Amino acid sequence: MASVFGHGFVAYTVAKVIDSKSNRLLLFLAIGSAILPDIDVIAFKLGIAYAHPFGHRGFTHSILFAILWSLLLAFSLGKSRKLIFTIVLFLATISHGLLDAMTTGGKGVGFFIPLDNSRYFFSFRPIKVSPIGVKEFFSEWGITVILSEFQYIIVPCFIILTVLFVSKKVNS
Structure with a gap:
């Protein structure tokens, strides 16, 4: 998975691109929605196998989950x-699985669960997979993750936000 920082930054960017006047509630919900799919890590504690539809990167990373969650909120x-809320929250939520499908680890993302339990990766996988757990994150591995996210998530998002900001200034 990408880290909570990468997921949150993408959600913030999505919210600002779709709705430049995003209020705090929408920004908070978008960031939370982008991080939420990893709630499935509790499956490990419950003895649910990774490959199970409710295992890690399973249902909570699916398109159906993103639709249901965004509509509920x-x-x-x-x-x-x-x-606007539905669009922003759907894109923020589904962005989690999209980023995870670009990481170097794991067993893929169940985008089509419950219709298809297959797991998928993209062929372009430059983002180093983030460790699960806070202790492991503060290590050499965690630094490697942050550096890859900086290059492939933070910088592109920053460029998008800068272009958005400049275009708003030019058009006002």
Whole structure:
């Protein structure tokens, strides 16, 4: 998986690109939604196998989960902006699986669970897989992850946000 930092930064960028006036609630929900799919790591503690549909990178990383989660949040918290909330939260949530499919480790992402339990990776996999757990993250491995995320996530997001900012200034 990518780290919580990488997932959160992508969600922030998505929210700002789709809705440049994103309020704090939408930004908070987008970042939380991008991190949420890794709640499935509790499957390890529950004895659920990695390859099980509810194992790590399973259902919570699927397109169906992203749809259901974004609709739930949009219709309960979106007020008059349900469509914007749904789009931003769907993209933020699904971005988690997309980033994980670009990592160097794991057993793939179950994008189509429950229709298909297969796990997938992209052919382009430059992001170093993040360790599970805080202790392991503060190690040489964690530094390697941060450096790869800086190159393949943070810098591209920063460029997108800069272009967005500059274009807003030019158009105002």
